[in-house]
Amino acid sequence: MSSTSTVRVSVKGSVASVCLDRPESYNAFSKAMRGELSDALIALEKDPSVRVVVLHGAGRGFSAGVDLKEGSEKPSEEVLEGEFRPFLECIWQSQKLYIAAVHGHAAGIAAALALACDFVVMDETARLTLAFSVIGLIPDGGLVWHLSRALGPRLALEAIIEGRQLDAQYCMQQGLANKMVGAGRALSVAMTWAEELAKSAPLAASAAKHLIAASAHLDLAETFSAEAKAQTKLAASADHRRGVDAFLNGTKPEFRGD
Incomplete structure (x- = not known):
């Protein structure tokens, strides 16, 4: 499968690798990347040979979330519904299994992307960074739902208001992650696991x-x-x-x- 300027896709057997590929911007979600990620996941959904999809980021970390430098003249609701929801909903509704391989930071809506996946593998350096309150916002992309369901209402509210960074060990303890592995090993472990999951019914x-x-x-x-x-x-x-x-x-x- 061909890749684009911001998303790299490769398929080996029954496993697809989807890489957020804007390392110079810490894989921040530009408008182009939002559209290209949606297109990539929709195309994979139509490929019957693919059973498991591994999402990961190039360079120093998973993703910095929305590209704040790019900005948008559209209302936030329109951007979220029209540009983010398509790829997130593709994961929710998919008949395939998704694994997020997280290293470095998964910040803002990138944390929502990771938690939208069926499984999460985090290396020991990884963080889910809830920086919304720092800029006067609330979590979006379904992140409130994921946090409140995993942490309960009190701990979720505390984490949101304080804009906390949830490290890999905490995520393991609270059921937000499935595996914590050594630094730099999240992708390799996720790919190996994906190959095993692809053998299941x-x-x-x-x-x-x-x-x-x-x-x-x-x-x-x-x-x-x-x-x-x-x-x-x-x-x-x-x-x-x-x-x-x-x-x-x-x-x-x-x-x-x-």
């Missing part, structure tokens, strides 16, 4: 991803019913039959996503 992985998201708005009985409905579809899949056959024969299944 893609239909089941997608169903689990969306059920977990939906369960935040459902009670136990409603979640039970949603699980039963999803299970009916999965039980009728060829992948389920492959999995059962492999289990009975003592072999490893090769899931195909059908």
Whole structure:
């Protein structure tokens, strides 16, 4: 897959690597990068061979967030809905799995991008930087939702108002990250993990991803019913039959996503 001036995309087997590539600006989100990232993720969504996507940043860190030097004459709501929501929503709604590999700072809406992913790998130097209050703003890009869900309302409000930097160890303790690794190893660990995840049953992985998201708005009985409905579809899949056959024969299944 071809890359653009601000986003590098490569695909190897069932794993895609998407790199935010403005290292001279700490990968700050310019208007061009917002559009190119959306285009890249939408294109990957249409590629049935890709099962896992790894997001990462070039240079010294993940991303500085919005490019404040560029500015915009549009209202913030219009920019967020029209330019940021497309790539964030692509991740939320995707049938694929996403891993954020974070080193250095993931600041502002870049933290929202990292937490929008299904999994987060942070190296020991990484920080989710909530610098909104420093410039008189609140977190956006869904970040309030992610923080309040993981930290609870009191700790989330404290972190937001104080504009805190959440280091990798804190993120691990609070369930914001899945893995903390040595400095400089986030991408390599994420890619290796992605290759393993790509071997899992893609239909089941997608169903689990969306059920977990939906369960935040459902009670136990409603979640039970949603699980039963999803299970009916999965039980009728060829992948389920492959999995059962492999289990009975003592072999490893090769899931195909059908």
